[in-house]
Amino acid sequence: MTTWIDLTHAIDSQTPAYPGDPLISLEPAATVDHEGFSVHKIMLGTHAGTHVDAPAHLLEDGKPLGAFALEDFSGRATVIDCRKFLLQGEIPAEILSPVAEENLDWVLLCTGAAQHWKENAYFSGSALVPSGALLERMAQMKLKGFGLDAAGPDRFGEDVRHKRWFALTHALIVENLVNLEVLVGRRFQFFAVPLKTAAADGAPVRAFALL
DSSP states (O other): OOOEEEOBOOOOTTOOOOTTSOOOEEEEEEOHHHHSSOEEEEEOOTTOSSEEEOGGGTOTTOOOGGGSOGGGGEEEEEEEEOGGGTTTOEEOGGGGTTTTTSOOSEEEEEOSGGGGTTSTHHHHSOOOEEOHHHHHHHHHTTOSEEEESSSOSSOTTOOHHHHHHHHHHOOEEEESBOOGGGGBTOEEEEEEEEOOOSOSSEEEEEEEEEO
């Protein structure tokens, strides 16, 4: 039986934006009662909610989002449970040992941060981030990208890991995923399909898993 699992945070007016990014707004522009039809106005940044980062987000000569093929936003994936490393603060490369020889397109890291979505601590609290060694190992796997249920691969105010990944791979990062814990250890088809815009740096996605 086919199972679909939504990995996307819903966007509403309470959706938090990364500090310094445009605030998110979703409000009626027309209603059936008054205008005879319903239309909403959405205001958000390219890195709002569950979204994809392209190398052009941080590298001056980085690959823009529009240069990726449609198939780059999907592929065979697994979720690795990293929550036991929370006190350690960094995710070691050893987590890849069980999957390093597999033909994977995406590795998704379950850090447990999604439970703090819409809390102040989500962006500025204690973050569990990939170690430099982990980024190197994932780069060697020739992935289309990696994802995580956190605001990004860096601690608040940093961009070292972001830039390192893009420099190593010119591949993608999907951030602010949700429901990864139900997929730990599973193999599935992952989709994170962005809005087709002219923006080079990134875009909100509808992310989901197909089992």
